[in-house]
Amino acid sequence: MIPGGEIEIEGRLVPVEPFYLGKWPVTNEQFEAFAPDYRRSPLSPGDRDLATGVSFEQAHGYCAWYAEVSRKPMRLPTEVEWRYACRGTELAGDAPSWCATPESVDRSCWHAGNSGGRVQLPEHLTANGFGLHGMLGSVWEWVAPDADSAGDRRTLCGGSFRLAASELHCELAKRESADFAVDDTGFRVARSFRT
Numbered sequence: 001m002i003p004g005g006e007i008e009i010e011g012r013l014v015p016v017e018p019f020y021l022g023k024w025p026v027t028n029e030q031f032e033a034f035a036p037d038y039r040r041s042p043l044s045p046g047d048r049d050l051a052t053g054v055s056f057e058q059a060h061g062y063c064a065w066y067a068e069v070s071r072k073p074m075r076l077p078t079e080v081e082w083r084y085a086c087r088g089t090e091l092a093g094d095a096p097s098w099c100a101t102p103e104s105v106d107r108s109c110w111h112a113g114n115s116g117g118r119v120q121l122p123e124h125l126t127a128n129g130f131g132l133h134g135m136l137g138s139v140w141e142w143v144a145p146d147a148d149s150a151g152d153r154r155t156l157c158g159g160s161f162r163l164a165a166s167e168l169h170c171e172l173a174k175r176e177s178a179d180f181a182v183d184d185t186g187f188r189v190a191r192s193f194r195t
């Protein structure tokens with residue numbers, strides 16, 4: 001569980017309610033329970049490797065399916081929730097200690113310099129203060145659209161194993177179409193405690 005609090009975004013404090021977030025992104029084995037015809041990437045072939053090549057539409061569909069089978073309100077995290085969770089328990093300052101130096105990035109993030117050019121298991125990394133693994137690097141993670149999102153552009157956060165360590169930070173995000181899916185896009189699930 002991620003405790004509630006506040007995060008500063010663009011000079012203003014934004015409240016965050018407590019929520020659940022997966023310790024790492026969804027794996028191949030988990031995703032195949034939803035999509036049996038899913039094709040694993042050669043860069044992430046194992047059962048416990050992260051599911052990649054997943055579009056926003058597929059990630060959203062998985063969350064809806066998982067909510068139905070688990071009878072819990074599973075969903076994608078919002079971008080604000082994702083950024084808050086990424087920082088862990090260190091919400092003030094430029095960068096949390098777990099990703100503030102080249103040495104700490106190597107211990108906490110899979111990136112171009114240490115991933116061997118493929119998806120690696122995030123649990124082999126040091127977790128942040130909230131116990132989350134691989135929040136930066138590993139795979140780009142889909143987040144739920146903001147209320148003011150227009151069109152089919154959706155947001156991915158956190159970077160991937162292809163980026164240089166120096167490029168990774170908790171505000172890292174990009175927008176792509178909802179059907180965009182390449183071998184370094186994945187997602188993790190979230191759940192609200194209030195409905």
